Amino acid sequence: MTYEREQKEYMLPDMDSTFKVFAAHWRTVEHNWTFPCHTHPMFEVNLVLSGTQEMIVNRKTYVQKTGDLLLLNPGDIHESRVIGGEEMTYYCLHFDVDERAFRELLCRNTICFHTSNSDLAHAIRPALDKLIALTLEEASVRVEARMRALSTLFELFAAVSGHLSQQGSDSTSGSRMSQTASNIAARLERTVNETADGIKERSDTESVASIAKEMGYSMSSVNRMFNHVFGMSPRQYLSTLMLKKAKLLLMEPELTIESISTKLGYKDIAHFSRQFKRWTGESPGKFRDRFYK
Template sequence: MEVKMERIRREMMLPDMESTFRVFAAHWRTVDPDWKYPSHKQPLFEVNLVLSGTQEMIVNRTVYVQRPGDLLLLGPDDLHESRVLGGEEMTYYCLHFDVDEISFRELLYRNKACYHASGSELAAAIRPALDKLIALTSEETVVRVESRMAALSAIFELFAGISGTLGKRDGDGPPSRMSQTASRVAALLEQAVDETADGSREGREMDTIESIAAEVGYSTSSINRMFTSVFGLSPRQYMSNLMLRKSKLLLMDPELTIEEISGRLGYKNIAHFSRQFKRWTGESPSRFRARFHT
């Protein structure tokens, strides 16, 4: 049935959205009074919540004491170590995550306060989502489809709580010139990937980054520095994330052959695309596709 546009008096739509995230090594754990974890770094964000007992966490040489309900929101490459205080066992919940939503990453990287007490705005905003995830963290529930969907819902609720709280703090002043430039570069990279996928753009990745740097009036090295400072990854890494996301979406379309997809994404041949996809994901494009289409 054809809908006549002149009969539509009002319409509101959600924006199109494409985003990917990773949650890694989410667990709750009870440890002995003499437990400690050595100093280390990791490439992901981390939420660390104490459920009972007391934990001392040293983050970038600053000491924080976490009691029940207190949490830490750590960024990639934060140097941290922890140990139990008080002579009693301690229970905590820990979740590592990464996300390619660029505005969310900017909020996370602007956040300089890693400690949030139990009564803080951030703790109150995300504790319901964390409680749902804690309840779902078991071998029995993880294999059930409905439980996995509930976990995904709770993870998005967690992200919404973090971004909403950090966004309110961040909304007091105008964005810096560095942030504006980095955001413009991100938008141009997204446009370049979309145009490559629909066949209206050709060119190698580094050529694209160099041309964008020229367009915004900075050297490639300056763009790399600013982009990494704002978003925590280089323009090249971000473009790879965009290409991976686009690859997965195209592979889920059964009407397209893998050869057609590799051509759309600007690869010279299917072998090059297959090697790159396997480098990104650890599996071939055909194996990824087989999980959705048999």
């Protein structure tokens, strides 16, 4: 008698996410330093290393002492100044991610100020200290230093998401809003993928509008819910998906730029090239040349 051996298999989930880090910097400023009121479309971590900073976020004032940090969401209106009559040193990191679950955790968070002895500060400070050390290295532009920075950024993201996941879920209405926004995001992702695979044609306006209509919501309701959950509009999210897909296709050398523009639903290569340059500041050809010369 023969017996079939049981086999086990464990797999990581497929991952297709991108992120951007912008203007990460360590800085010492004088006792009378101020930064004017502004907003931006990225998340921000702001950590005071010495001295005292007053930060006004959405009209609420916070006083950051050594080790205190702020975690800001896209669109938060904020301004800052040094108080206490002494110079201040701080570290600031702006980032953006298209990972839906992580964005939702970040945007759901309503607590932006975290003292030095808070759970979040304890969770993310080790990764922040590594990033600060890498920022201060003169060799930070070298490939191995950049790879260490990427590794540390993922440590930071994991620590932030782990902490925010433990905070629990919102109310029932918030959960319904989250589910609706997630369904819209999933349908937009499917639209982009099916367009690239030649299954369907795409129109930016029709994609979002038709999804809203089919789900029984007005465009204003869809925009409000999506912004609340993900910190951006459905159209902005669709643009991030299109850009990511365009970059992936451009890294396939056997595809011509014209065929890529067709795959992405553009009527002609000129339209695609203009849009890609608006997104990235460079043409599709220049982007491809950085990988294949």
